Amino acid sequence: MPDTHDTSSSDSAYNYAYLDEQTKRMIRRAILKAVAVPGYQVPFGGREMPLPYGWGTGGIQVTAAIIGRDDTLKVIDQGADDTTNAVSIRRFFAKVADVATTTRTEEATVIQTRHRVPETPLKEGQILVFQVPIPEPLRMLEPRETETRTLHALTEYGGMQVSLYESIARHGRISKAYNYPVLVNGRYMMSPSPIPKFDNPKLDNNAALQLYGAGREKRIYAVPPYTPVKSLDFDDHPFEIETWSECCALCGSKESFLDEMIVDDDGKRLFVCSDTDYCQERQQADKP
Amino acid sequence: MYVAVKGGETAIANSLDLVADKRRGARDLAELTLDQIDQQLGLAVDRVMTEGSCYDRSLAALAIKQARGDLIEAIFLLRAYRTTLPRFGDSEPLDTTRMVAERRISSTFKDVPGGQVLGPTYDYTHRLLDFSLAAAGERPEAPTAPVDAAQALPRVGDILEREGMLEPPPAANGEASQDITRTPLVMPADRPVRLQNLARGDEGFLLALGYSTQRGYGNNHPFVGEIRYGQVPVAFVPEELGFEIELAEIDVTECDMVNQFAGAHNIPPQFTRGYGLAFGHAERKAMAMALVDRALRAEELSENITSPAQDEEFVLSHSDSVEASGFVQHLKLPHYVDFQSELVVVRTLRHEVEERNRQAVLDQAAE
Amino acid sequence: MTTLAAGFADPSHDAQRVFRSVLEAFSHPGRIVTVPAEAEMTGSLSAAATAFVLTVVDRETPLWLASDLDSEEVRTFVRFHTGAPIVADTGAATFALLTPSRQPMLDGFAIGTDPYPDRSATVVIQVPALRGGPSRTLRGPGINGSTTVTIAGLPDSFWSEWAANRALFPCGVDVVFAAGSELLALPRSIAVES
Known part of the structure; x- marks a missing residue:
């Protein structure tokens, strides 16, 4: 066996934050372009990461390119800090980037998320990194990248309007529940990633920087702070979000996004906050 | 609770x-x-x-x-x-005519310069489980003919090409081609990019696509011009030396597929190429790659694009097993937020339909 | 003989910290940020421009140098620390370093294409100071309402060039102003009023 590969120790063979400096520079340049052209998908030379595609490799690459020893990282999946993939990604960065981690939204400088925007309002200086499976909002209407690129270049978004309108004609309302398309700064149509439409209003004019990373599709896009983000709708069918008649069984919140759980064989339901940090903060505040 | x-x-x-x-x-x-x-x-x-x-x-x-x-x-x-390894530069292109071939066959000519060499292949094994392998035991060394490492092995394609029967390979433009592991795939892609993608592509996916061209989904009448397997030297020119040094010898399998072509515009009928190359001994992969490479040249050769194997975006976007495996398996991750979103919408829609139906019944009763 | 100035003392971490300050500048156009890690000054390049170059420029990004910033010392520094090819063709440059003495300032740089507006140049303009010049009001993504910049040493003609650049959106160049160890960014999305 050649001894050129140090296969015994897994960490020392890798650079700070896993990516080599050349790769970080390439991603950093893509991020700057993404911020300069809000909502536009910048192609980048995405790398294989040690986690599978579809499991947050785009978000991980973005986080790895921005994170430093001064940061405090929070990772959520479905709003929760303790879901297995969130745990796995948090462990990865604690290991390769020697970074402090937290579950508290307000303490975090970088928050990597899959499918949710935290309920606690974000502050200026925080960066929210989204994991994106399919960055192209028009992909399910037009599978070809060459076509969708042209549609974005021409601001030709009629197809999406038609698709939403068909939904109204058929169901009397827009039936799209998550990954609900938005228009960024009046120019680019953007996929907000598969967040529930409940979270769409939080993207609008947010004080934090939003970075979106799609690893398998090799695209990065961004919404700078204080940027208008409008969910598509019609004058006679304005955008609306999900509501529940129940409240959270743990903290009593009526305002947060609720997860539904089946608690017995008869199908009895229980509703709790999807954002575990928000829920715990509220429970703690209630204690005397 | x-x-x-x-x-x-x-x-x-x-x-x-x-x-x-x-x-x-x-x-x-x-x-x-x-x-x-x-x-x-x-x-x-x-x-x-x-x-x-x-x-x-x-x-x-x-x-x-x-x-x-x-x-x-x-x-x-x-x-x-x-992906974490630093890049020192690009090697010189492999010259497979310098291959020390362990196997080399052509299905287009009975004999070719340099000869047909069957070499190690499963092709003529009878697929009978060999129960002797289930027991331990030494096996005798196979006899081998002496190999003339100095002998150049001309490609069958080059011979056809001299006659004008086969299109020449694309001229080298001297530029290093784009490295798809460093830069994003942009469509439409050029052939060097497509070939890189196919070389990394999943063997099963390419096999099925190549097979589909044989069953009429983009038929391109292929013949195996040549398959060769053996060792080739890899050379590199370090910036500071300015001359070529040999780094290593590697095993590769190369497939030159020769395909019938009816001609177009001002090109007379001739044969066209599909190319496959794989590390080690991998004939199925190299052949499937060559079939798909040729199918993906449809646009360049003014052929109608009618089938999946000819569709560049379709093929290149779905060939990678690491991408495909990750995205299919990501469905195992929790999706309860998205599912909850859908539940809320579907319940609302159902409620509205039930409400309408109930009202319709009441209206009918009232008439 | 030219001497070679040192790059970052701690390349990986210095580049990360400088990048975050650049990212802050791009995310909040008009905001003045101080680069948190300095390399040795090189020729006529400011500390901020030097740190910017060390952070984002490499062998994949051709660099264009205006004649008044160009010197053997700068070239040696760029080649040694970044490996970037230094190009004479403005259209081939991913990054450009210049001062207001170039007129017109933004002429000839890549602006990208409608399908790929990211294939555009980032122009670093070294100015005497980021404060104390005539006041301009900026509006656009990253700005809560409006903000004011008072860049010194910038001719008025720059702002008409900028208006033309803004009109190309989503194409166009992005500009970074550098002075001393400070910089501010002007992404192409930003509209400017006097």
Whole structure:
């Protein structure tokens, strides 16, 4: 066996934050372009990461390119800090980037998320990194990248309007529940990633920087702070979000996004906050 | 009261222990060595090196061992290691006419300069389980003919080309082609990019696509101009030296597919090429790649694009096993937020329909 | 003989910290940020421009140098620390370093294409100071309402060039102003009023 590969120790063979400096520079340049052209998908030379595609490799690459020893990282999946993939990604960065981690939204400088925007309002200086499976909002209407690129270049978004309108004609309302398309700064149509439409209003004019990373599709896009983000709708069918008649069984919140759980064989339901940090903060505040 | 599942950290740690334990298997059996995998599962090593885009037998063997023989997982492991390696530059193009061939066949001519060399192949084995392999025992060394390493091996295609019967290969433009592991894939792609993508592409996917062209989905009438397998030198010109040095010899399999072409515009009827190259001994992969390469040249050759194998975006976007495997399996991740969103919408829609139906019944009753 | 100035003392971490300050500048156009890690000054390049170059420029990004910033010392520094090819063709440059003495300032740089507006140049303009010049009001993504910049040493003609650049959106160049160890960014999305 050649001894050129140090296969015994897994960490020392890798650079700070896993990516080599050349790769970080390439991603950093893509991020700057993404911020300069809000909502536009910048192609980048995405790398294989040690986690599978579809499991947050785009978000991980973005986080790895921005994170430093001064940061405090929070990772959520479905709003929760303790879901297995969130745990796995948090462990990865604690290991390769020697970074402090937290579950508290307000303490975090970088928050990597899959499918949710935290309920606690974000502050200026925080960066929210989204994991994106399919960055192209028009992909399910037009599978070809060459076509969708042209549609974005021409601001030709009629197809999406038609698709939403068909939904109204058929169901009397827009039936799209998550990954609900938005228009960024009046120019680019953007996929907000598969967040529930409940979270769409939080993207609008947010004080934090939003970075979106799609690893398998090799695209990065961004919404700078204080940027208008409008969910598509019609004058006679304005955008609306999900509501529940129940409240959270743990903290009593009526305002947060609720997860539904089946608690017995008869199908009895229980509703709790999807954002575990928000829920715990509220429970703690209630204690005397 | 039921509380949302906690303790992901512990669960993951336990899962890692369990999978490591499964990998080792029964402890009373000797552990596989990397040399054993390299020597006795060599074709698996070849596939992992090819689709992992990294020629290193010991690393590929390690990946196979770690992945418990799951080659797609092993390819992923090797890729994730490769991606962190610094780049020193590009090697000189391989010259496969300098190959010391262990096997070389053409199905277009009965005999060719340099001769047909059958070499090691499963082609003429009878697929009968060899129960003698189930028992330990030494096997005699196979007799081999002396190989003339100095002999140049002209390509069958080049001979046809001289006659004008086969299109010449594209002229080298002297530029290093784009490295698809460093820059994003942009459509439409040029042929060097497509070939890189296919070389890394999943063998099963390419095999099925290549097969589909034979069944009429983009037929291009292929013949095996030549398949060769053997050792070729890899050369590199270090910036500071300014001249070529030989780094290593690697095993490759090359397939030159010759395809009928009716001609177009001002091109007379002639034969066209499809090209396949793989690390190690991988004829199925190289042939499938050559078929798909030729199919993807449809636009360049003014052919109608009617079938999946001819559709560049379709093929190049779905060929990569690491991408495909990750995205298919990501469905195992929790999606309860999205599902909850859908539940709310579907319940609302159902409620509205029921309400309408109820009203309709009432209206009818009132008439 | 030219001497070679040192790059970052701690390349990986210095580049990360400088990048975050650049990212802050791009995310909040008009905001003055101080680069948190300095390399040795090189020729006529400011500390901020030097840190910017060390952070984002490499062998994949051709660099264009205006004649008044160009010197053997700068060239050696760029080649040694970044490996970037230094190009004479403005259209081939991913990054450009210049001062207001170039007129017109933004002429000839890549602006990208409608399908790929990211294939455009980032122009670093070294100015005497980021404060104390005539006041301009900026509006656009990253700005809560409006903000004011008072860049010194910038001719008025720059702002008409900028208006033309803004009109190309989503194409166009992005500009970074550098002075001393400070910089501010002007992404192409930003509209400017006097």
